[in-house]
Amino acid sequence: MNNHLDEKILVQKALDGDQKSMAILVETHSDRIYSLAIKLMRNEEDAEDILQETFMIMIKKLNTFAGKSSLYTWLYRIATNLALGKLRRKKIVKSEEDIQNVSEASYLGKDIQNWKNPMEAEQDQSVMTTCLEHAISKLPESYRSVFVLRDMEKHSTRETAKLLAISESNVKVRLMRARLYMRDRLAENMQCVEVIQAS
Amino acid sequence: MRGSDSGIMIGHNHSEKMISMIQKHLGRDLGVEAKGELKKHISECPDCKVYVDSIEETVKFYRKNNAVNEMPSGVSERLFKVLELKNNSTKEENEK
Numbered sequence: 001m002n003n004h005l006d007e008k009i010l011v012q013k014a015l016d017g018d019q020k021s022m023a024i025l026v027e028t029h030s031d032r033i034y035s036l037a038i039k040l041m042r043n044e045e046d047a048e049d050i051l052q053e054t055f056m057i058m059i060k061k062l063n064t065f066a067g068k069s070s071l072y073t074w075l076y077r078i079a080t081n082l083a084l085g086k087l088r089r090k091k092i093v094k095s096e097e098d099i100q101n102v103s104e105a106s107y108l109g110k111d112i113q114n115w116k117n118p119m120e121a122e123q124d125q126s127v128m129t130t131c132l133e134h135a136i137s138k139l140p141e142s143y144r145s146v147f148v149l150r151d152m153e154k155h156s157t158r159e160t161a162k163l164l165a166i167s168e169s170n171v172k173v174r175l176m177r178a179r180l181y182m183r184d185r186l187a188e189n190m191q192c193v194e195v196i197q198a199s
Numbered sequence: 200m201r202g203s204d205s206g207i208m209i210g211h212n213h214s215e216k217m218i219s220m221i222q223k224h225l226g227r228d229l230g231v232e233a234k235g236e237l238k239k240h241i242s243e244c245p246d247c248k249v250y251v252d253s254i255e256e257t258v259k260f261y262r263k264n265n266a267v268n269e270m271p272s273g274v275s276e277r278l279f280k281v282l283e284l285k286n287n288s289t290k291e292e293n294e295k
């Protein structure tokens with residue numbers, strides 16, 4: 001289910017005042033919107049706020065939804081903007097930062113020869129997900145939004161720059177730093193898991 | 200300026216140009232192949248190869264493990280309450 005046509009019909013019914021259709025739209029998209037919010041906010045309370053605000057806006061503004069994109073894309077933009085706004089108010093997303101010294105300072109700073117490929121570790125999915133979430137939660141806040149939008153949500157550099165209102169080169173630099181950071185954290189986590197399992 | 204070289208574990212000298220090429224390469228989308236000078240260097244330099252591979256594997260890893268989490272209990276109920284809607288399906292919707 002959930003193709004474009006069904007969605008159009010549901011949206012139309014919801015606009016005509018059918019509460020049941022509105023509820024289906026909420027039900028269909030709420031998990032994914034919450035998931036996005038939790039990745040950006042790293043905090044259940046904030047994520048829940050974003051979730052609620054997103055759907056309140058949906059209900060209020062559904063008549064402005066042109067149907068050119070999917071409803072999810074539309075909701076996604078609303079949720080992302082709300083989350084980024086909130087992060088900015090918390091002064092977590094700094095506007096620009098110096099990008100001069102990324103090249104060498106962060107290059108091969110860590111003991112990469114001992115790096116372990118997390119793909120090779122045979123763990124069940126829940127352990128992997130826990131490792132990953134742990135690593136993301138340690139990611140410095142100003143890199144996280146770039147990392148989530150760019151690497152996890154797969155937005156282009158340009159889209160990410162637009163969403164965050166920073167320059168494209170700043171996106172690239174932060175992405176690079178975030179990736180390095182994630183690599184090192186994941187490697188640490190993998191080792192930690194091995195130790196736990198060996199004991 | 201080379202900054203402090205202390206943390207750098209490269210066996211031979213890397214020009215700043217090379218380092219910046221590698222950084223640029225890694226800032227791109229995954230799967231974009233290195234070209235020309237950069238490709239040649241990576242194929243000849245084990246340090247840079249590990250460096251580039253490790254980043255790419257990391258990205259693959261977290262993309263693979265990027266699950267949509269279900270909402271914790273209560274979140275959905277509160278959402279519907281705030282929206283003043285009735286939740287049709289009582290947590291039995293499997294088709295997504």
Ligand SMILES: [Zn+2]
Nearest residue numbers: 213244246247
């Ligand atoms: Zn090299």
